[in-house]
Amino acid sequence: MTDRAGSSQPTIRDVALRAGVSRATAGRALAGYGNVGEELRLKVENASQELGYRPNDLARSMRENRTRTIGVVCGDIENPFFARLVRGISDGAALRDVEVIVTNTDEDQLREQKKVDVLLGKRVDGLIVYPARGNNIEHFHRLKRQGVPLVFVDHSMRNVPADAVMVDGARAAEAAVDYLIGLGHESIAIVSEASRATEATFLADPEAIHDLETATQRQSGARLVGYLRALQKAGIPWRRENILSSDGYSAERAFSAVTKRFQHGAPSALFATDNVMTIGAFRGLKALELAIPDDVSLLGFDDLEWTRLVTPPLTVVSQPVLELGRMAAEVLLDRIDGSTDAFMNRTLPTELIVRGSTAGPRRSATEVTA
Amino acid sequence: MTDRAGSSQPTIRDVALRAGVSRATAGRALAGYGNVGEELRLKVENASQELGYRPNDLARSMRENRTRTIGVVCGDIENPFFARLVRGISDGAALRDVEVIVTNTDEDQLREQKKVDVLLGKRVDGLIVYPARGNNIEHFHRLKRQGVPLVFVDHSMRNVPADAVMVDGARAAEAAVDYLIGLGHESIAIVSEASRATEATFLADPEAIHDLETATQRQSGARLVGYLRALQKAGIPWRRENILSSDGYSAERAFSAVTKRFQHGAPSALFATDNVMTIGAFRGLKALELAIPDDVSLLGFDDLEWTRLVTPPLTVVSQPVLELGRMAAEVLLDRIDGSTDAFMNRTLPTELIVRGSTAGPRRSATEVTA
DNA sequence: TTGAAAGCGCTAACAG
DNA sequence: CTGTTAGCGCTTTCAA
Numbered sequence: 107m108t109d110r111a112g113s114s115q116p117t118i119r120d121v122a123l124r125a126g127v128s129r130a131t132a133g134r135a136l137a138g139y140g141n142v143g144e145e146l147r148l149k150v151e152n153a154s155q156e157l158g159y160r161p162n163d164l165a166r167s168m169r170e171n172r173t174r175t176i177g178v179v180c181g182d183i184e185n186p187f188f189a190r191l192v193r194g195i196s197d198g199a200a201l202r203d204v205e206v207i208v209t210n211t212d213e214d215q216l217r218e219q220k221k222v223d224v225l226l227g228k229r230v231d232g233l234i235v236y237p238a239r240g241n242n243i244e245h246f247h248r249l250k251r252q253g254v255p256l257v258f259v260d261h262s263m264r265n266v267p268a269d270a271v272m273v274d275g276a277r278a279a280e281a282a283v284d285y286l287i288g289l290g291h292e293s294i295a296i297v298s299e300a301s302r303a304t305e306a307t308f309l310a311d312p313e314a315i316h317d318l319e320t321a322t323q324r325q326s327g328a329r330l331v332g333y334l335r336a337l338q339k340a341g342i343p344w345r346r347e348n349i350l351s352s353d354g355y356s357a358e359r360a361f362s363a364v365t366k367r368f369q370h371g372a373p374s375a376l377f378a379t380d381n382v383m384t385i386g387a388f389r390g391l392k393a394l395e396l397a398i399p400d401d402v403s404l405l406g407f408d409d410l411e412w413t414r415l416v417t418p419p420l421t422v423v424s425q426p427v428l429e430l431g432r433m434a435a436e437v438l439l440d441r442i443d444g445s446t447d448a449f450m451n452r453t454l455p456t457e458l459i460v461r462g463s464t465a466g467p468r469r470s471a472t473e474v475t476a
Numbered sequence: 477m478t479d480r481a482g483s484s485q486p487t488i489r490d491v492a493l494r495a496g497v498s499r500a501t502a503g504r505a506l507a508g509y510g511n512v513g514e515e516l517r518l519k520v521e522n523a524s525q526e527l528g529y530r531p532n533d534l535a536r537s538m539r540e541n542r543t544r545t546i547g548v549v550c551g552d553i554e555n556p557f558f559a560r561l562v563r564g565i566s567d568g569a570a571l572r573d574v575e576v577i578v579t580n581t582d583e584d585q586l587r588e589q590k591k592v593d594v595l596l597g598k599r600v601d602g603l604i605v606y607p608a609r610g611n612n613i614e615h616f617h618r619l620k621r622q623g624v625p626l627v628f629v630d631h632s633m634r635n636v637p638a639d640a641v642m643v644d645g646a647r648a649a650e651a652a653v654d655y656l657i658g659l660g661h662e663s664i665a666i667v668s669e670a671s672r673a674t675e676a677t678f679l680a681d682p683e684a685i686h687d688l689e690t691a692t693q694r695q696s697g698a699r700l701v702g703y704l705r706a707l708q709k710a711g712i713p714w715r716r717e718n719i720l721s722s723d724g725y726s727a728e729r730a731f732s733a734v735t736k737r738f739q740h741g742a743p744s745a746l747f748a749t750d751n752v753m754t755i756g757a758f759r760g761l762k763a764l765e766l767a768i769p770d771d772v773s774l775l776g777f778d779d780l781e782w783t784r785l786v787t788p789p790l791t792v793v794s795q796p797v798l799e800l801g802r803m804a805a806e807v808l809l810d811r812i813d814g815s816t817d818a819f820m821n822r823t824l825p826t827e828l829i830v831r832g833s834t835a836g837p838r839r840s841a842t843e844v845t846a
Numbered sequence: 847t848t849g850a851a852a853g854c855g856c857t858a859a860c861a862g
Numbered sequence: 863c864t865g866t867t868a869g870c871g872c873t874t875t876c877a878a
Contacts (some may be wrong), residue, residue: 115539115596115622117855128865133857140858158618162536163597171484173534173863175577175598183566189559194555205594207545208578210566224575226485227533228545231850248528252485357781374834388785390878411727412782416760428554487871498849503873510874513847535871538854 123224124153137161150267151253167229175205176438179235181213186410187381187427191259195432202439204231210416213355215240226254231325232438237263239324259434262451264322269441271434275325278423278456279332279379282405285458286375286419287340290466291396291403295348295373296333297364297383299355307366329379329407330411348373352383355389360386361393374402374467381408388416399465409459418462426454486527489662494523507531521546537599545575546808547595549605551583557751557782557797558606561629564801565604574601585610592616596624602808607633609694614832625631625811632693632821638823639811641804645695648793648826649702649749652775655791655828657710660775660836663741665718666703667734667753669725674836699749699777718743724752730756731763738764744772744837751778758786759781769835779829796824 111384122132127146135150137160141334142150153159167173169233173179178195180188192208199206209221215238222245225233232247232255235246246266249256262270262476274280279296338345351365360383364376368390376391378384386407396402398418433452497516504510504528505520512520516647523529535541548565550558562578576845579591579598583607592615595603602625605616606775616636619626632640648665656664680806700719720737721727730753734746737759746761748754754776764771768788779794803822 110877115599116622119855129855129867130857133855134864137857141863145739146864158621160597162538162599162855164534164543164599168532168534168538168855168856169857169871171870183553184556184563184564185562186554186556186559189556190554192578193552193554193580196578203806205577205598207575208562208566209575223530227530228575229485229532229534251528254485292878320844385781385785392785411755412785415755415762415786417787419705489871499871500850501848501871503871506847507873511847516848532871535854536873538856538871539873541854 107473110373114429115162116159117162118159121150121153121159122159124157125149135407144323171421171443172231173229174203175207175228175230177207177221177230177233178231179209179211179218179221179245181236181238182210183208185382187408190427191236191431191434194428194433195435196431197428198432198435199439201435204435204439209240211236213238215242217257219245219432222249226252230254231442232256234259234434234438236260236408255438255440257434257438259430261325261328267449269437270436270447271430272325272451272453273425273430273456274453275328275379276332276335278425279329279377280336281332281456281458282377282423283333283336284339285460286377286403286405286464287336289375289403289464291375292342293335293345293348294333294352294372294375294377295364295367296330296377296379297350297352297360297387298330298333298379299352299383300324300330302348318437326379333377341355347371355382357382357386357389361390362386365392365393368396370401372396375405375464376402377405380409381406381410384408384413384420384422388420398463400468403467405464414461421461421464422459424457426456429454481507485532486529487560488525488529491520491523491529494527495519506656514601525559525656542601542812543599544573545577545598545600546805546812547591547598547600547603548576548578549588549591549595549603550578551606551608552580553578555752559779559793560797561606561801564798564803565805566801567691567798568802568805569809572805574805574809581606581608585612589615592619596622600624601812602626604629604808606630606803621704625808627804627808627811629800631695631698634693636733637819638817639807640736641800641807642821642823643695643795643800643826644823645698645749646702646705648795649699649747650706651702651828652747652793653703653706654709655830655835656747656773656775657712659704659745659773659834661745662712662837663718663743664703664712664745665720665734665737666709666747666749667699667720667722668700668749669717669722669753669759670694670700694751694792703747717741722756726751727752727756727765728760731760732756734760735763738766742772745775745824745834746772747775750775750781754778754783754792766771768833770838772783776836784831789835791831792829794827796826835837 118129122129131142135142135147136154183189196206199213209422211218218238234257236259243263243266256268258268258270260272276358312404334344350363352363364387376387378387391398406420406422409422413420413422488499488502492499499552501512501516502520505512505517506524553559566576581588604627606629613633613636626638628640630636630642720733722733731770734757746757748757761768768774776790776792778823779792781793
């Protein structure tokens with residue numbers, strides 16, 4: 107036995123030795139490039155089998171300057187939105203024999219920068235990033251400078267030229283609120299994660315809706331814009347107290363915002379702008395012992411299974427999350443393979459799924475401001 | 477400018493050139509090994525900054541024979557159980573500066589083998605595997621032979637010496653069913669993913685509960701055993717029609733199994749053995765328009781948020797899933813760092829969380845077998 | 847303290 | 863068709 111120490115994995119050298127050929131021949135036989143005589147090829151294959159040889163992708167990657175691995179920087183894999191997104195990305199990558207390294211930022215931009223760095227060190231072939239809130243884009247520019255393809259998902263980043271795959275949040279929200287208005291609602295509250303900053307911008311100059319829209323690429327902002335647009339179209343004045351900001355991203359915060367709101371009168375409908383906000387809003391209404399949709403309608407976001415399990419089942423905006431992930435992977439891999447098309451925002455359609463949590467307002471919107 | 481072509485990422489050579497030192501010195505200065513004069517060190521650091529240099533981990537990995545990356549082979553990251561598990565693993569790995577490659581098997585052993593191979597090719601430092609159903613363990617043995625640490629999670633694999641981190645499913649199920657029996661239930665159905673094979677083994681020799689327990693390491697099997705144990709203790713004979721097998725892993729299948737069961741009389745309580753089965757069971761009861769817990773009690777598995785959102789909120793067995801993941805990572809990283817302790821099954825405690833979906837049977841279990 | 851050179855495992859260019 | 867050799871970027875002897 108001329109095999110090496112045992113604990114380590116066999117290399118092509120070991121295979122070559124055992125087959126009695128040169129490393130080059132062994133390589134050719136196994137990786138299938140160049141020509142090898144049938145006899146030797148067989149010998150090599152046997153040796154490889156016997157040793158349980160697997161080519162070392164590190165070495166290969168180093169030569170070929172590609173790792174067949176992409177990095178995903180998401181908020182929190184535990185959030186069903188990201189879980190599904192990552193599944194989509196995984197599937198898209200698997201189709202092209204590419205693996206996926208997943209990292210979480212918990213929506214913190216500092217962590218995001220670090221993760222991007224780490225993945226760069228690992229020489230991933232490209233990155234799919236759900237960008238955290240923040241203004242720092244230096245790390246993205248570094249990526250571009252070094253020629254590492256980058257695809258944003260769910261929303262894009264101002265001033266970073268890159269592809270993006272997302273949903274038209276403004277349009278989705280607008281359609282949702284249109285629907286509520288069509289039902290007869292006039293006092294509609296939005297529960298969103300929009301930051302204080304976005305909110306402030308808007309409150310300072312409410313007429314500048316369109317500007318606001320371009321100012322923020324975030325879904326929370328876009329969805330707020332859609333909400334406002336729908337109201338505006340219908341000639342319903344927006345009201346400050348109907349813009350509920352969770353001010354921090356958690357169902358708990360959304361819950362607080364909702365229950366607090368109802369201490370000062372009651373909107374007849376609630377529109378929640380993502381799955382976490384929807385949980386908070388739903389729990390809020392339950393805690394207040396309000397009947398859905400009799401006392402208040404609830405329109406949620408993301409067609410997760412639980413929204414069909416609760417009573418009543420929720421009317422929601424459904425996003426094609428798996429598809430979002432798959433497409434992000436596809437776009438990224440095309441870039442990696444050298445596509446030079448102009449950068450593009452790909453927008454996937456959402457769908458309003460009407461179930462039991464929305465109905466016309468029962469009382470004629472008697473809002474009492476205590 | 478002596479920098480290289482631009483599109484590629486800078487190497488230590490580029491840094492060295494720009495700083496006017498040798499590659500070795502640049503390396504020493506940056507990675508902090510060996511000694512470098514203060515002056516040169518500064519020069520090198522500047523050059524590195526200017527170029528946006530990141531050491532190439534592939535090269536480093538090749539030298540050091542470790543990648544600081546582990547592989548996770550899970551069923552389906554979209555399943556909240558796995559999403560949370562992977563989050564736990566990620567957190568555990570992050571604590572020790574290790575990244576995670578995630579792959580899905582969809583519970584298919586062929587895919588599992590392939591994924592293990594791929595990860596081996598990438599030279600991950602170790603693997604955390606949620607083993608798919610099946611008897612093939614060759615790929616695991618190959619891992620062991622090549623000295624790649626392996627930790628099983630959620631259940632272990634017979635005949636594969638390796639660490640495992642899991643929950644005592646039999647005990648958890650036993651406690652759950654104990655509780656139902658304590659409430660006065662006598663006709664308790666279990667909704668599980670236990671395979672036809674397990675079921676057959678058991679049905680062929682129902683007395684061999686203990687053998688069955690050791691025969692299968694799967695949670696579904698273990699939970700079935702716990703269920704049977706509880707019945708036995710209480711002197712309640714098990715009944716074939718109360719063992720509902722989803723025969724395929726999906727909420728849809730569980731749903732069918734449940735609704736079919738109620739065509740031939742009605743058990744007074746249902747025990748579902750994981751989160752997917754719980755969804756199917758819950759939907760089944762709703763479709764049958766049975767009142768929970770008045771007509772039938774439901775005891776689910778996994779304390780996911782939705783179980784608190786539905787009406788009534790579900791009594792569940794809660795598993796420390798995040799902790800499971802964290803510990804799996806820890807155990808694996810200890811192995812990677814050379815721990816030579818005997819292999820061990822670590823068992824984390826579950827907790828029965830009583831909420832509104834369980835109560836004593838209303839009618840005195842008048843089961844009518846049509 | 848610094849530099850030169852070898853080597854991790856692979857592939858590719860070049861000889862034979 | 864097969865073998866020799868060089869080199870991917872890094873770390874680590876070994877000399878100077």
